[in-house]
Amino acid sequence: MATAERLLTADEFLAIPGETRYTQLIGGRIVVDDPTGLHQIAVGNIYGALHIWIRSEEGFGRVLLPQTLPMAERHVFSPDLLWYADPDRHDMTRGRQYELPDLVVEVRSPTTWRYDVGVKQTVYEARGIPELWYVDTLGETVLVYRRTTSRVRDYDLAIELVPGEALTSPALPGFTLPIEEVFAPR
Secondary structure (H helix, E strand, C coil): CCCCCCCCCHHHHHCCCCCCCCEEEECCEEEECCCCHHHHHHHHHHHHHHHHHHHHCCCCCEEECCCCEEEECCEEECCCEEEECCHHHCCCCCCCCCCCCCEEEEECCCCCHHHHHHHHHHHHHHHCCCEEEEEECCCCEEEEEECCCCCCCCCCEEEEECECEEECCCCCCCCCEEHHHHCCCC
16 A cells, blocks of 8 residues: 655744754655755855955845745745845844845755756746856856846746856846856865
């Protein structure tokens, strides 16, 4: 006799006691992330570049490493990086909070990439995340999805950036990161 798998809700997942780092709820199932060294290098390089850019001028927002984001009834994601245009929207002195960011960065991990470019993209788009970067550590490319205006319902711009090109965004004035630096192990 087969037994039915019990799917969790976002509230049930968030109520799990203890450490849930490197886990997400996708479609009601707990998915464990197992980031590689290449993953961590790319996250660190992008975080470092965004952090330097933010500190270069007042009002450039806030970048955060993985934070828990309830996205739908059976989805709780932990993007690799989140950027908030308004740093006061994410109060660092409070406990868990779930404001949606203006930019999400997902870096390829063997256990989650299929979800990142599948269901998670669909949910990010439906929830109105303005910009999404997919960092492919195997192909050494960055896929950028964004809305060109706030009135656009779906991502209407998709760009694949390769070495020799630079990662930029209209939302990040003056920010530029050469693609080869995203993957540089130094």
